Structure formats: C-alpha cells, structure tokens
Amino acid sequence: MRTDEDFLRELELLETFQQLGRITTNKATDAAEVTPKIATREERSTDSKPAVQAAKLAAVPIAIDPARGARIAAMDWAALRTETAACNACGLCKQRKQAVFGVGAETAAWLFIGEGPGESEDQQGEPFVGQAGKLLDAMLAAAGLQRGVEAYIANVVKCRPPGNRTPTLNEAAACAPLLDRQIDLIQPTLIVALGKTAVIRLTGSEASMASMRGKVHSYRSIPVIAMYHPSYLLRSPTEKLKAWEDMLFARSEMVKLALP
Numbered sequence: 001m002r003t004d005e006d007f008l009r010e011l012e013l014l015e016t017f018q019q020l021g022r023i024t025t026n027k028a029t030d031a032a033e034v035t036p037k038i039a040t041r042e043e044r045s046t047d048s049k050p051a052v053q054a055a056k057l058a059a060v061p062i063a064i065d066p067a068r069g070a071r072i073a074a075m076d077w078a079a080l081r082t083e084t085a086a087c088n089a090c091g092l093c094k095q096r097k098q099a100v101f102g103v104g105a106e107t108a109a110w111l112f113i114g115e116g117p118g119e120s121e122d123q124q125g126e127p128f129v130g131q132a133g134k135l136l137d138a139m140l141a142a143a144g145l146q147r148g149v150e151a152y153i154a155n156v157v158k159c160r161p162p163g164n165r166t167p168t169l170n171e172a173a174a175c176a177p178l179l180d181r182q183i184d185l186i187q188p189t190l191i192v193a194l195g196k197t198a199v200i201r202l203t204g205s206e207a208s209m210a211s212m213r214g215k216v217h218s219y220r221s222i223p224v225i226a227m228y229h230p231s232y233l234l235r236s237p238t239e240k241l242k243a244w245e246d247m248l249f250a251r252s253e254m255v256k257l258a259l260p
C-alpha cells in the first residue's frame, strides 16, 4: 500500500515536510482513494457529474480559418496525427525538428496540458521529457497515475517556440483546433492545466496562478484545475509544496467526478 510519505518522496518534498513538522507518521493512504474508480467513457457521457463551477470568463477568442477548424474537428486520431506532423499553420513550424503530438491513453480520464515542447521534446517527439518531465511523472505518481497509462499529456502548441519562449496568443490560436480535437476525442473526466499559458488558453483568464489554483474551472464542459508548470517548480522548488496541495485537490475532485 502506498503512503503519503511515498508520494512526498516522489515529489522530493518529504524532507521539507518533516522539517516543517507537517508529517510525523507513516499514515497509510487507501490505494482506492489514490486511484479512484474511473468511469467508462459511456458512464462519463451520462449526466452524472457534479455541478462544476461555471467558467466566469470566456475562453480566449480564437480567429481561425473556419474551414480548417471544421476539417480538423471531424478527424480521427490517425488523421489528426498526420495533420499535426505536416502542419504549417503558424510560424513555429519553421524551426521545429518535429511537431510533438501528445502521449498517453486515448481514452484517459486525466488530461494534462502544458505549454509547448522544449528542446528535448522537439528532439524526442514526446511532451515533458527531461527534468520537467521527471517532475511531472512524480506529480502523476502522487495521484496514482502513470505516464501513458491513465493520463494523456499534451501541449497548447505542438511545435517548439524558439529559445523556449512563451507561445504567442496567435500561435496558441493557430494550434487550438488540434488541441480541441484531442480533447474531444479523449473526453477526459478532468483536465489539469499546467502553467499560465495552458490556464489562459483554457479559461481565458489572465489572473495570477495563485488565484486560479484550488478552484474548478471549465472548458468544453470538462472540469479544469490549474497547477504550476513543472518547469516553474524546478526554478522555484519551494512552490512544490503548492504542487502537492494541488495534486491532493485534483485527486479529491477526481474521486468526486468518478462517483457513479
């Protein structure tokens, strides 16, 4: 049986918690609570979800070629992969080695959305590899998840912004039909927006991450939770405590959402 201490160790937080006196026992965590029963896609399609706080802000206004949007909205996984690999809808196509589509179970209940590929991701063709990926894997483990098994991982933009800069709103808008089609195909129970770019893209709010955390937002009628991006957590290790709180919040929300 996994314990809370196991999860804190995976997030490299155990020592910090012990120093703060916030954990003193080896309190076991019920595995069923950590990895709740996940509703099937059919179950998820019924109207059994608890009420989700309605998004108070409109999503980012996206000006796209309607014909391209409609074409992508009708694609299956194979067509979407082909479209993404050959996409030149924004300037990010010019310097990429490859578009980074996403990874994970195509019917995953959890969908994690980051900002965009970095250098390692551009080379390897998979989102969240390298140090940030290692930390994300630890965060997934804290929720009882494994990369590629119960979770799908994608980015707001599929091509690496030069110098790892933040994608522009126009680049995010150009890539939106691809991400939206992924969301529609997966139909996740819960979306975790990692970092400000993903939060803005999904909620339309440019409010601080501090004010967006700990609440349930909504995108395409799917609950959205905001968390700090793993790259930010690597730069600001003390904020990992908040990542732990966010994972507990996400875990509890998923338990509620997975209830029949």
Ligand code: SF4
Pocket: 084, 087, 088, 089, 090, 091, 092, 093, 099, 157, 158, 159, 171, 174, 175, 176, 178
């Ligand atoms: S970032 Fe998205 S829209 Fe831009 S070229 Fe890559 S796949 Fe196309």
